[in-house]
Amino acid sequence: MELWAIWLILAGVLxxxxxxxxxxYLLWIGIGAVVAAAVALFVPDSFVWQVLAGSVVVLVLTAFTKPLTRRFRTSRGFTDAVDELIGKQGTVVESIREGKPGIVKVGSETWSAVSDEQLAKGDAVIVVERGSALLKVKKWRGDV
Known part of the structure; x- marks a missing residue:
């Protein structure tokens, strides 16, 4: 199979x-694979040039779009769906101990969660903060 076809298959999968x-991020890598396929079509014997061209495209796209996405996320009116979890009630699915995250169910989604207190399976919790991959919860006592 020709190398340009492999690059295109990789781009399609990405x-x-x-x-x-x-x-x-995978979109930029996919576009880089398309560029590598184009280079492979015109310079079939140079794998190094194919990888280099694809990598440069990925780096340029990432560098130029990062400030745009940051500006968009901080603009007025933008809300991230995960931010809306703060204040919602959930249930502990896997117990949470100090220093060891557990799992909570908030709505129909399950999340890894940490807490300042020990929480057992089945305890009602409320989301007080969110990190990039973890929710911080506390025991729900009906006062929030």
């Missing part, structure tokens, strides 16, 4: 996975 994650 673009499909990107549609499931919505992070833009």
């Amino acid at each position: 673009l499909v996975v990107e549609m499931m994650t919505l992070t833009f």
Whole structure:
């Protein structure tokens, strides 16, 4: 199989996975793979040039779009769906101990969570803060 076809297959797989994650990082890598495929079509014997061209495209796209996405996220009216979890009630699915995260269910989603207090399976909790991958919760006592 020709190398340009392999690059295109890789680009297609990355673009499909990107549609499931919505992070833009795999999109840039997929576009870099398309550029590498184009280079492979015109310079078929130089794998190094293919990788270099694809890598440069990925780096440029990442460098130029990072400030744009940061500006968009901090603009007035933008709300991240995860931020809306703060103040919502959930249930502990896997117990939470000090220094060891557990799992909570908030709405229909499960999240890793930490707490300043020990929480047992089945305890009602309320989300007080969110990190990039963890929620911080406290025991819900009906006062919030």
